[in-house]
Amino acid sequence: MEKRNFFGKDVSLIGFGLMRLPRIAGQTTDIDEAAASGLIDYAMASGINYYDTAYTYGGSEEFAGRALSKYPRDSYCLATKCPPWKLKTADDFERIFAEQLERCRTDYFDFYLVHNFAEELTRAKTNEESFEHFEKVGMYDSLQRKKAEGKIRRIGFSFHGTAALLQKLVDRYEWDFAQIQLNYVDWSGTDAKSLYDILTAHEIPLVIMEPLRGGALAALSEASAKILKQAQPEVSVASWGLRYAASFPNVITVLSGMNELSQLTDNIATMNEFRPVSGLEKELLTEAAKVYSQAGTIACTGCRYCMPCPAGVNIPVIFSIYNHYCLVKFRIPFDNGYATLGESERAAACIGCGQCVKKCPQHLPIPEHMQEINAFVNE
Ligand code: SF4
Ligand code: SF4
CATH class of the missing domain: 3.20.20.100 (NADP-dependent oxidoreductase domain)
Incomplete structure (x- = not known):
């Protein structure tokens, strides 16, 4: 070593x-x-x-x-x-x-x-x-x-x-x-x-x-x-x-x-x-x-510092599923992964309170990403 x-x-x-x-x-x-x-x-x-x-x-x-x-x-x-x-x-x-x-x-x-x-x-x-x-x-x-x-x-x-x-x-x-x-x-x-x-x-x-x-x-x-x-x-x-x-x-x-x-x-x-x-x-x-x-992934490291979200949104898991989609550009695994999340864990449940943003060491605009991902889900 x-x-x-x-x-x-x-x-x-x-x-x-x-x-x-x-x-x-x-x-x-x-x-x-x-x-x-x-x-x-x-x-x-x-x-x-x-x-x-x-x-x-x-x-x-x-x-x-x-x-x-x-x-x-x-x-x-x-x-x-x-x-x-x-x-x-x-x-x-x-x-x-x-x-x-x-x-x-x-x-x-x-x-x-x-x-x-x-x-x-x-x-x-x-x-x-x-x-x-x-x-x-x-x-x-x-x-x-x-x-x-x-x-x-x-x-x-x-x-x-x-x-x-x-x-x-x-x-x-x-x-x-x-x-x-x-x-x-x-x-x-x-x-x-x-x-x-x-x-x-x-x-x-x-x-x-x-x-x-x-x-x-x-x-x-x-x-x-x-x-x-x-x-x-x-x-x-x-x-x-x-x-x-x-x-x-x-x-x-x-x-x-x-x-x-x-x-x-x-x-x-x-x-x-x-x-x-x-x-x-x-x-x-x-x-x-x-x-x-160029793949468009979100720079989330999965550290979970942003959790828990007061609305119940499962931020790191949503980003992980979405990032996998960005890398493979194949929709079915995304839909299957997203379907395992409960209603309150999904991007649509985000109320934009911003609490997670203050805790994220990567300074990610998490509520904005939640809006984008929710729009992607509804496409
Ligand atoms: S901004 Fe959205 S994802 Fe972040 S803590 Fe608030 S409700 Fe949860
Ligand atoms: S704090 Fe930021 S980098 Fe860490 S899991 Fe949450 S969104 Fe990802």
């Missing part, structure tokens, strides 16, 4: 994201313990030593505690995140932090992040409001205190905001690392390049999330996948995305939310014999991204 040195630790170039753990069939909440533990054991045996969870990943911290605590503590790095939107005072931070240690069965975190630093930090509307909340609850002081106590080794933040907010964040505070969304579609599509450049200029090393945009870049449309498959038929489409993200020199590890053994083995094979993408491969990826973008 390719490793990169991170503050004296050798960290595997692929990190295990624990947000998309396998769930019991038909459920979105209960983790399939046997399947998920099996994946962790396989990952540990294969040299993956970076594990990323969060306070708000429904059961994920508790699972990390159960699955990892049987291994020596220094054989893996544990990263978790604190949700600033749940803090009203510094005492809230203390309470959540203590709960996280207990859930994860540890007495320290190797990496600890402010979760989803963005305009949505407090469900605020502007960068300024977001920043004010971070400062008002004294979050940075709390992080520094925990670091001084040895309960946090390195402090960072995960980020879904604008370049302007990021610039302010790194100008105002010192950070050990940061976590951003970076892949070959978002590099120019959502300006991941600006975020990468700002952080690199500040010598802040990076953990990469969504290298495959929630799995979308593991499938692509037929026309875009063909570009990559023609060039290298023997490797998976997903491997291109991982190699792309890992090829940036300021990247320490690339997170992948693996919930099947086949994904894990494929990713391990990619990172065991890691080759940075060449100039020619980058050109192919740019072309594949261009063709993929």
Whole structure:
């Protein structure tokens, strides 16, 4: 397994994201313990030593505690995140932090992040409001205190905001690392390049999330996948995305939310014999991204941060069914998938309240998309 040195630790170039753990069939909440533990054991045996969870990943911290605590503590790095939107005072931070240690069965975190630093930090509307909340609850002081106590080794933040907010964040505070969304579609599509450049200029090393945009870049449309498959038929489409993200020199590890053994083995094979993408491969990826973008998919990663919807709309499932239609341009699977949704789960039930928009890290205009999809359903 390719490793990169991170503050004296050798960290595997692929990190295990624990947000998309396998769930019991038909459920979105209960983790399939046997399947998920099996994946962790396989990952540990294969040299993956970076594990990323969060306070708000429904059961994920508790699972990390159960699955990892049987291994020596220094054989893996544990990263978790604190949700600033749940803090009203510094005492809230203390309470959540203590709960996280207990859930994860540890007495320290190797990496600890402010979760989803963005305009949505407090469900605020502007960068300024977001920043004010971070400062008002004294979050940075709390992080520094925990670091001084040895309960946090390195402090960072995960980020879904604008370049302007990021610039302010790194100008105002010192950070050990940061976590951003970076892949070959978002590099120019959502300006991941600006975020990468700002952080690199500040010598802040990076953990990469969504290298495959929630799995979308593991499938692509037929026309875009063909570009990559023609060039290298023997490797998976997903491997291109991982190699792309890992090829940036300021990247320490690339997170992948693996919930099947086949994904894990494929990713391990990619990172065991890691080759940075060449100039020619980058050109192919740019072309594949261009063709993929023409398919008209919605940039939903399936993270479910937008849920629950007060009207009952099943936002991630609707987007998933619709995106599949955009890729295959075949109506029957869409109609069949949509028919499994109850009346209140469908796009027509959206009342346009906008609550989901404030929570979506991809900043998707969800009510507008619901109107479009409803019109498509009625065509
Ligand atoms: S805007 Fe529509 S989909 Fe979003 S939370 Fe409100 S009702 Fe649900
Ligand atoms: S709509 Fe946004 S918040 Fe909801 S699942 Fe998709 S990316 Fe996540």
